[in-house]
Amino acid sequence: MTTRVVEVAPERLEGWLQRFAANNPGADAPQRVVDHDEFPHDPLGVLLVRRGGYAVGLAHGPALTESKVGKRHVQSRTAAGGWSQQRFARRRGNQADELVRAVAEHTLRILPRGIPVALVVGGDRALVRAVLDDPRLAHLDALPRRELYDLPDPRRDVLEEAVKRGRAVRVTIEDRPDA
DSSP states (O other), X not given: OEEEEEEEOGGGHHHHHHHHHHHSOSTTOSEEEEEEEOOOOSSEEEEEEETTEEEEEEEETTEEEEEEEEEOOOOOOOOOOHHHHHHHHHHHHHHHHHHHHHHHHHXXXXXXXXXXXXXXXXXXXXXXXXXXXXXXXXXXXXSOEEEOTTOOSOOHHHHHHHHHHHHOEXXXXXXXXXX
């Protein structure tokens, strides 16, 4: 048997489960719901960081109430050798440090202590970790978290998708091979 996960908006879950049961009746149904994982937190903070871009948002229900999306250049790796390679590595490190500092400042402003009750993170794991390692953001590190590291470069539409997926109920469906 194979399993897969489907993300369903929380306000649609009851109707979705009813339709699923109607389409898969009985014990010998080709599919069955084996689990569902809710993330019932509101308001929800969102932090997305990748080299070159970031998005921070606060959502009440399905709507973003405050957000900041931006770009910061972080140079990619180079094939140069010797001194050039070391110089570019230092520059890349400095640019990444500046990105982390800027995102931490925006995060402090948009997601202050006591406002979000949960956090959705995505992008580059190391950069997200670096932002959350800022001692001023310790209040976010302790919150319940949903990770979406498969999201593309942060833009406004990606931020909205992160809110949608962060709020979603993850329904695990088991497919029977013989059905």
